Amino acid sequence: MRLTVVGCSGSYPGPHSPASCYLLEAEDPRDPAGRTWRVLLDLGSGALGALHVHADPLAVDAVLLSHLHADHCLDLSGYYVMRKYHPSGAQPRIPVWGPAGTADRMARAYDLPLDPGMHHEFDFREWSGPIEVGPFSVTPVPMAHPVDAFGLRVSADGVTIAYTGDTGPTPALEDLARDADLFLAEASFRSVDTNPPDLHLTGADGGRVARRAGVRRLVLTHVPPWFDPADALAEAAAEYDGPIELARAGAVYDL
Numbered sequence: 001m002r003l004t005v006v007g008c009s010g011s012y013p014g015p016h017s018p019a020s021c022y023l024l025e026a027e028d029p030r031d032p033a034g035r036t037w038r039v040l041l042d043l044g045s046g047a048l049g050a051l052h053v054h055a056d057p058l059a060v061d062a063v064l065l066s067h068l069h070a071d072h073c074l075d076l077s078g079y080y081v082m083r084k085y086h087p088s089g090a091q092p093r094i095p096v097w098g099p100a101g102t103a104d105r106m107a108r109a110y111d112l113p114l115d116p117g118m119h120h121e122f123d124f125r126e127w128s129g130p131i132e133v134g135p136f137s138v139t140p141v142p143m144a145h146p147v148d149a150f151g152l153r154v155s156a157d158g159v160t161i162a163y164t165g166d167t168g169p170t171p172a173l174e175d176l177a178r179d180a181d182l183f184l185a186e187a188s189f190r191s192v193d194t195n196p197p198d199l200h201l202t203g204a205d206g207g208r209v210a211r212r213a214g215v216r217r218l219v220l221t222h223v224p225p226w227f228d229p230a231d232a233l234a235e236a237a238a239e240y241d242g243p244i245e246l247a248r249a250g251a252v253y254d255l
């Protein structure tokens with residue numbers, strides 16, 4: 001499985017990265033044609049443009065939204081235009097998984113009538129349990145955030161990536177991350193600050209979960225441009241002895 005960081009900036013696009021979007025690619029061993037399947041974890045502000053650099057955006061098989069904050073879903077608006085009006089013709093309808101209300105939320109984002117909204121372009125489905133997309137098995141895990149939000153645990157090719165989306169500390173994080181090959185943990189907050197509950201993680205929180213869950217590698221992401229990501233890295237390193245990196249736009253992980 002290949003993970004490409006399309007965007008990793010926290011809460012809004014920064015000077016060096018769009019907001020949240022991660023491209024996962026894997027081949028389906030059951031498919032005789034052996035084509036590469038592609039799913040997007042989130043499609044936040046600014047991410048659609050950067051996606052062009054890494055893959056043909058029309059060759060995406062599904063979009064998996066962790067939650068409906070703008071920095072995780074808003075570029076589905078541009079993606080709707082691209083699929084609906086592309087000169088090569090209207091594109092096949094692809095599934096978009098998200099929390100309850102995703103279809104209406106995205107229609108409002110584009111100022112479309114709720115019916116048909118984007119239903120002709122996207123097959124909206126609500127998270128309610130594990131799903132499969134080609135070679136990818138995806139388990140949504142409810143997180144602690146002011147809106148319905150899910151961490152996503154994705155397995156393919158015998159490896160597992162666990163992505164927190166946005167969340168405050170919660171015991172569910174250890175279930176999400178258990179024995180993952182790569183734990184993609186948000187680190188929006190700093191431990192030196194007084195932080196509200198049920199909103200975001202610090203680098204130390206991510207490091208603690210990584211240690212307790214026995215993950216093989218920790219990648220910190222979603223650091224807002226107003227903070228120095230080195231702080232998140234230092235906090236996590238004090239809690240977790242394994243390999244830690246900061247996500248950066250364009251980084252590729254072959255697992």
Ligand SMILES: [Zn+2]
Nearest residue numbers: 011069071166
């Ligand atoms: Zn966010």
Ligand SMILES: [Zn+2]
Nearest residue numbers: 067069145166
């Ligand atoms: Zn959020």
